[in-house]
Amino acid sequence: MANSERCRTTVASVYRGTFLHSTTKTALQILEDALLGVNTEGKIAFVGEGYELEKLSQTFGFSPSEVIQLAQHEFFMPGMIDTHIHASQYSYAGTALDMPLLQWLNTYTFPVESRFKDLEFAKKVYTQVVKRTLRNGTTTACYFATIHTDASLLLGQIANDFGQRALVGKVCMDRNNSVKLYKETSQESQDEAYRFIKELLNRKYPLVKPVVTPRFAPSCTEALLTQLGAIAKNNNLHIQSHISENNEEVELVKDLFPGSESYTDVYHKCNLLTNKTVMAHGCHLSDKELALFRETGASLSHCPNSNISLCSGVLNVRNVLNHKVKVGLGTDVAGGYSSSVLDAVRKAIDASKVLTIQNPGHKTLSFEEVFRLATLGGSQALSLDDQTGNFEVGKDFDALRVNVAAPGGPIDLIQHEEPKILLEKFLNLGDDRNLVEVFVAGRKVVPFTEPGSE
Template identity: 55%
Template sequence: MDAVQHVFKGTFIHSTPRCDCEILEDHILGVDTAGKIVFFEDAQKQSKLAQKWKFDESDIQELGKNEFFMPGMIDTHIHAPQYTFIGTGMERPLLEWLEYTTFPIEDTFSDVEIASNIYRTVVRRTLKFGTTTACYFATIHTDASIVLADTASQYGQRAFIGKVCMDHNDVYEKYCETSEESIRETERFVEALKKKKYDRVKPIITPRFAISCSERLLNELGKLANEHDLHIQSHISESPAEIKEVLRLFPGYKNYTEVYNRNKLLTNKTVMAHGCYLTNEELHVFRERGAAISHCPNSNISLCSGHLDVQNALNHRVKMGLGTDVAGGYSMSLLDTIRKAIEASKIIFMERSKSERYNNETEKEQKKNVMPEGINADDQNGILQFEKKVLSYKEAFRLATMGGSEALSIDHLTGNFEVGKEFDALLINPDAIDSPFEVFSDISKEELLQRFLYLGDDRNIRAVYVAGRCVVPFPSNA
């Protein structure tokens, strides 16, 4: 039995398989020297726990009145090299944005010194914003991708690092590999990370998307993932123009999902970004394979790509997490992604309600019986549907934490505060100096959580823990 290194007492908020948002006040949690949660009990058991686990009760770290712990947030889709131009180029649609902004800048990462400087900034920034786990796209450059892995490990972030694979690039031919080179360099990248034996930084097979990969390359990457039991990430059904181009390049496939599925790239360790236009038939395949979707609402809106119907995907029991998709998304913070996910679901609800109403009005006259305050019978029914179909803040909270761990198939390791999992956590202080919001009076922890999710930022994140190690604030020499 490892010794206990941290004991925290106060409020803890997390998701469970049965509850999107469970709030546990006056609880006590212990973390051992291996970074795992060894007990999580009502604080009334404090003395018995101290006796059993042999810790001094004076060493318990008590949270402030309004403070609470929540699980670390999990970014299931982020392009690390694109941080260099975050917040620019938003005037172009996806494929033009890749051609004129993304590919030329990613190509500069052949210079390892450039990569090192940018990746250090990216890892520090994401950790500061509460991202304890990040699923990164790097570039096609193996050595620079290894630098990203080294940097994540140095700062203590849990990460999946993808050396990007692409042997087809009509719009920016300079930024491309041959099939042989892409396969060979991916194998070198995987072996390099295996030799380093990092505890929490792993390689992930990363075909950029079907447009940039030949069938042969996709097939070989599927074999490589299977041979080494590796995670897989890519993009799917992000925009109508992308889907049209995929079907042109792969005429023997009936849809986008089949391109990945037939090449053994859809597994229970696969996460595909976007999925805005996946059909119910394709969602069924995702469910069968155990593959996940990374919902990236900021990027989908910013590049005018489309909207993912989150509730429909969840109704199909498809695993799902959230992604910032920097730099298609203009924010590094998953708090922004939570807000955008809720807003996108409301947009879908409003557009569908509007369409349904217009269709109904062509069949019959609008109902005359007006409800109080101008709400008619159809509107009243709409309010009930709103509650069922719009993503709640609790559901979005789950997607950013436990949902992300499920999407990356690491829910046995992290995602909530279950005993036996590693302690990835954020200590939230609503009363922080220069907080972006105020707490004027005694309010419930549920209201505090809502305010943080809708209004908070990194100023409210007092500390960040990954596997029991406090990684933020950064050490003075980091």
């Protein structure tokens, strides 16, 4: 079991029960009758065993009577991490899934995103998506917003107000957009990216940071991509975009960037592949491109719902992992119709099984491996694994209190089950009704306390 260590700050709360998480070496580690202390800064102060209660209470200065005991069918798991979600597309999630990517963007996405110039509309949508994802157990989200700087700043404010850990990106795009009201020039895109980053950083939100966001290579000139790479480098910022989602897009990139060896090479030449880069999809990347991802430390966001819903392709996650490339899960709302990472878990397993049907030699992802992708893998993909992703001492307490037998919930338990089975049932059958409490950096964010009412 993880070591305990003397904490410099006061222990605010201590929990006793079952804790399930991943480590770099183990896809699923089960800690039964464990004790976990959270300090006043929201960080994990210690992890110990139940029989150590008296000793730990003396070491960390808490009363054994104050320990919060989990019920028989409850466990704690790390908060889930959505490495790719378009907050601005949430209003039409669950619809508009009848076209391939490029036609889908022009028909549905760009017209809706153009509405975010209206801050009242933006506030309504962004408030709903932050609340819904938190309710679904998403403690960390990597958001695409729109080209509108003020609305993108509003998304950052809303995430901060509700206590969600978030990377927020003001979208940059200066070509190949047929929607008249949704355009920006190269200079506007650069200037507004600077303004967005500066203003968001100046607000000093503890858990919300900017991410440099070229939409994807087909909607950006090489000059803009190069400028965005420089902005990211000079400010040590995260980067997000899309890559190799469908075959038509890959061919378009070849035509638009004839001087580049591959789609990955386009980004690499513009200094957009770093160890703080996450690229969504990657369904059609070559092994040579994956080697470049590994070399630069860039990661992939696997978005299986979207890949299937838009008939884009199926990412071979096993091959990505074999190349030692970091990978997490993304919902990719609204190309993916669900805003729940639980859906991404299920679709990731299904997609892996499809590959096994096509090739019996393919090793299907286990539910334990996909659990790691949804938690620790996502934190690694976003280069946040020093802060979150599992229950290591010193990390922030981002956690879900799960009751598999929640009254009125979707899971029926027939007999006593071991923790591994309870986790598998939750991942396959559970929903927000099973989430008793959601914590981010030690703060209980679900059930909600409306911003301003504390």
